[in-house]
Amino acid sequence: MLIVLSFNRSGLPTAWGGFSLHWYQELLQNRALLNAAINSLLVAGGSTLVSAVFGTLLAMGLERIARNLVLDAFVFLPMIIPDIVLAIALLSFFTFVNMPLSLVTITISHIVFNIAFVAAIVRTRLSYFDNTLEEASLDLGAPPVKTFFKITLPLILPGIVAGSLLAFTISLDEFVIAFFTAGPARPTLPILIYSMVRFGVTPDVNALATIVLSISALLILISQRLGGTEGFF
């Protein structure tokens, strides 16, 4: 429905005025929306990058060093608890440490749950990983760090990419936590859309939503394909 309406020339939800990319053109001229989109990409990109690195390390630690159910539950808590609870907790934290709300605070907040998503997916990948491959590499003369980059990393990379794509998508669409931890000056896309929608659904919002929807769907599709266990590349 939304997708169809985004191509509706008339701009009215009730009448079909013919196929048109008019609203997409309109969208490109809306500076506020574009800025918000850039903000969202920054938050999603930044939090994903950090989460990819630390989520992977976390997964390796959980799988290799500390196999512990309580620790597991603790790490994956941010995936399970309601967004609103996490949002309030983070807001109080930022207030407590006297950190002004900005894109940085949103990014930090997103890292909190994105790490958990990346770690969860990388861990599944790691559980299929044959540790004798690392031993073979050590045995053939490659020290541990080199072994990690030559053997371990390439083999779990699909898991890391899958986890990162998922994290990126979630971060891009995330509203509740971003809303609570966003500064007044630079809203992310979902926040801006929310404020626009309060004054009625305009056709350019339809267009925007369609774009976001397609990107998310695409990323999730890719992430699912990579997350599978069979076939390395």
Added chain:
Amino acid sequence: MNAWKELIRIEDVVKRFGATVAADRVSLSIGEGEFFALLGPSGCGKTTLLRMLAGFETPDSGIILLDGKDLTNIKPWKRPVNMMFQSYALFPHMTVFDNIAYGLRQEGLSSAEINRRVEQVLELIGLPELAKRKPSNLSGGQKQRVALARAIVKRPRVLLLDEPLAALDRKLRVEMRLELKRLQNEVGIAFVFVTHDQEEALTMADRAAVMKAGKVMQIGTPEQLYNAPANLYVARFIGEANVFSGRLENGADGWLVNANGNSYRVSEAEVQRTALGRGAKVAIVVRPERMMIQPCESDRASQPLNLVYGRLLESAYLGNARTFIVQTEDDQRLSIQTPAADFAPSLSIGQQVCIGWKIESGILVPASENGDSKGED
């Protein structure tokens, strides 16, 4: 092989995992260019010993020397030792060529040199056309060869093989035994391999160490292990054994073992070899192919044979041989093997039979010392 020269020396090595002792004061030496087997049932500590040689485990105490140098604190990636893993552990994201070249690249050799050596080793294992394949496109036998190539291309001082043939089907396994032996001869590297299959150890190894619960029970050539086992455990583990346990006595016409009220004679040579004395708890071990079986009509006990009487339970034709299972009068089961042509039709199941063996065919072993204190089954 030329004169034996020590390459590896394991001295008093102890390794514990929690309550289990994987290596209990193990001491042994392996010679240069030797094909050495660590043989024992699963959980006897043979793999742990191999992993200590590779550097993946450190001994709790004791030392491991290679060429007289202490290996204990040398990391796996710095040891002149390579290992072939039971699962082969080929890197799935690399081609056969890259797998084999991996170890050479760590040494920083020129790519021309690497190419040359990889091609050479591919030739050696007879798979030069597979260089560009990924491991997932290889058969089990091919993977095994590639894993071997990857381990020997670095020209280690010692090659460790963890159950090298276990993952292959039976026919291929038998072929690969000879193939491994040929390769070992060609490259001249000492091979240390772990196996639970005594036949594998006997056919391939120059010498083998038989292990049980972290202890070395005997080290010797296949012939020594089979013909002169140091104890009952080795006698039973290597090949089949008919066992008569009792006390060693010095009778009027030579040495005797009194077992279950019967006396069996044992040769002077065996008593001297084992240095056992009167009254010692011993067992006579007789290999199935050293026993003779015939219908029991002839007069009892006149030849220089030890005789046992029993009832034939089973008889199986094996093509080149025939095996018989006999239940003796004192309820022991014996296994006898004869060339297939002898006696074939004349014995029937349930018949009374007479079993004999030459006095010098009986192998004398201490019944309890060094482990097997459980005695009879």
